Amino acid sequence: xxxxxxxxxxxxxxxxxxxxxxxxxxxxxxxxxxxxxxxxxxxxxxxxxxxxxxxxxxxxxxxxxxxxxxxxxxxxxxxxxxxxxxxxxxxxxxxxxxxxxxxxxxxxxxxxxxxxxxxxxxxxxxxxxxxxxxxxxxxxxxxxxxxxxxxxxxxxxxxxxxxxxxxxxxxxxxxxxxxxxxxxxxxx
Amino acid sequence: xxxxxxxxxxxxxxxxxxxxxxxxxxxxxxxxxxxxxxxxxxxxxxxxxxxxxxxxxxxxxxxxxxxxxxxxxxxxxxxxxxxxxxxxxxxxxxxxxxxxxxxxxxxxxxxxxxxxxxxxxxxxxxxxxxxxxxxxxxxxxxxxxxxxxxxxxxxxxxxxxxxxxxxxxxxxxxxxxxxxxxxxxxxx
Numbered sequence: 490x491x492x493x494x495x496x497x498x499x500x501x502x503x504x505x506x507x508x509x510x511x512x513x514x515x516x517x518x519x520x521x522x523x524x525x526x527x528x529x530x531x532x533x534x535x536x537x538x539x540x541x542x543x544x545x546x547x548x549x550x551x552x553x554x555x556x557x558x559x560x561x562x563x564x565x566x567x568x569x570x571x572x573x574x575x576x577x578x579x580x581x582x583x584x585x586x587x588x589x590x591x592x593x594x595x596x597x598x599x600x601x602x603x604x605x606x607x608x609x610x611x612x613x614x615x616x617x618x619x620x621x622x623x624x625x626x627x628x629x630x631x632x633x634x635x636x637x638x639x640x641x642x643x644x645x646x647x648x649x650x651x652x653x654x655x656x657x658x659x660x661x662x663x664x665x666x667x668x669x670x671x672x673x674x675x676x677x
Numbered sequence: 678x679x680x681x682x683x684x685x686x687x688x689x690x691x692x693x694x695x696x697x698x699x700x701x702x703x704x705x706x707x708x709x710x711x712x713x714x715x716x717x718x719x720x721x722x723x724x725x726x727x728x729x730x731x732x733x734x735x736x737x738x739x740x741x742x743x744x745x746x747x748x749x750x751x752x753x754x755x756x757x758x759x760x761x762x763x764x765x766x767x768x769x770x771x772x773x774x775x776x777x778x779x780x781x782x783x784x785x786x787x788x789x790x791x792x793x794x795x796x797x798x799x800x801x802x803x804x805x806x807x808x809x810x811x812x813x814x815x816x817x818x819x820x821x822x823x824x825x826x827x828x829x830x831x832x833x834x835x836x837x838x839x840x841x842x843x844x845x846x847x848x849x850x851x852x853x854x855x856x857x858x859x860x861x862x863x864x865x
Contacts, residue, residue: 508830509815609837614851623865627697642696644843645854645865649797654842655832663802666833677811677833 490552490598490674495543500640501556504660508676517542517555528566532557532593533604540595540602552598552672558659560635562588567635576630577621580646583635585615590635590657596668603668607661609652611639616646678740678786678862683731688828689744692848696864705730705743716754720745720781721792728783728790740786740860746847748823750776755823764818765809768834771823773803778823778845784856791856795849797840799827804834 494501497516505512517539523531540555547553560567562582570576587610595604629643630636637643639650639657653661666676682689685704693700705727711719728743735741748755750770758764775798783792817831818824825831827838827845841849854864 507828508833620865627865639842640695642865644850645696647841647851649840650842651839652837653835654827654838662832663835677808677815677830 490550490672492669492674493543493547493551493553495539495553495555498556498659500638500659504655504658504662508662508666510676512554515543528559528561528564528589528591529593529606529608531566532559532591533595533606534593536593536595537597537602537604540597544597547598549599552596552669552674554665555595555597556592556660558590558592558634558656560588560590562586562635569632569634570630570636573625573631576625576636579636580616580621580625580630581618583613583616583637583646584621585613587612588635592656592659592661594661594665594668596672599672601672603671605664605668607653607656607664609650609654609656609661611650611657612648613646614648620646678738678860680857680862681731681735681739681741683727683741683743686744686847688826688847692843692846692850696850696854698864700742703731703741708745716747716749716752716777716779717781717794717796719754720747720779721783721794722781724781724783725785725790725792728785732785735786737787740784740857740862742853743783743785744780744848746778746780746822746844748776748778750774750823757820757822758818758824761813761819764813764824767824768804768809768813768818769806771801771804771825771834772809773801775800776823780844780847780849782849782853782856784860787860789860791859793852793856795841795844795852797838797842797844797849799838799845800836801834802836808834 492512535557536555540553680700723745724743728741
């Protein structure tokens with residue numbers, strides 16, 4: 490089966506390349522907004538909706554991969570910041586504390602669908618106002634959920650993680666491998 | 678001060694680039710072998726020896742960065758495998774269990790030296806013999822301590838980590854940032 494990544498994220502593309510997968514990219518046209526669901530249910534629902542959107546116009550030998558990543562603090566989702574000041578206020582809230590990163594992964598193809606979710610706990614270092622402002626000024630936070638990119642300079646804000654690292658980047662590769670195997674697509 | 682990386686590791690180079698550091702590369706000519714020390718003492722001693730080796734011929738405005746990473750299982754270091762069969766036997770031992778990764782980081786320059794160490798716990802998935810053989814066949818394990826590279830396909834073998842991810846890749850960037858700051862070199 491030919492894998493199609495239903496995401497425009499360059500980070501997800503790099504992660505699939507890291508494990509040597511062949512794939513094409515066809516981002517979903519729309520992203521649903523859901524509310525009233527748990528973090529796990531939310532990322533699973535959005536990942537599945539993205540994959541199903543692309544699957545509508547896919548060919549039978551294509552396997553569509555949808556994913557959605559959310560950062561939760563105190564049970565509340567932190568999306569992408571709207572501007573630098575918004576990024577600064579998010580980073581202040583994350584400073585010195587743990588938060589959760591959830592990614593939902595959906596595979597749709599061959600008449601089947603499969604959705605799963607992974608959670609990683611991230612602990613931030615205590616951040617000075619100066620460091621927060623310098624990081625925000627790099628522009629890196631602006632297109633990232635939670636206002637940081639762990640695969641960039643944002644790693645300097647992180648004290649430790651507990652769980653799957655790539656899940657924080659945007660795609661839990663170990664989980665994805667198991668899911669692909671159940672579709673008869675071997676990885677490695 | 679001008680940072681000089683006393684390591685030939687392409688992974689350490691990439692990590693320094695990730696945080697936007699300017700640096701040059703000048704690998705240490707020799708690597709000491711130490712024995713009878715704890716994991717922390719071992720990586721610190723080797724990191725410092727590498728930095729001091731390069732510092733001998735350095736100019737006064739240079740700050741030398743040495744690092745050493747070791748994988749420990751049951752209190753015993755796992756070095757780089759000598760061949761594919763050796764890699765297979767290391768991976769069999771790591772399967773389904775936790776091990777520790779230690780990196781020592783040394784800075785030498787301006788009449789000062791500073792050495793510190795970081796530990797990350799890595800838990801491997803339970804690996805089938807087939808998966809181990811397929812991973813070993815990629816050749817990726819051969820130049821890696823512990824026979825895997827978490828930043829490559831080796832991530833598929835890892836269930837979770839607890840601690841700093843970049844420490845497992847070869848350089849704990851958060852710790853390095855604190856150390857550089859104490860030398861008056863701001864990062865970020």
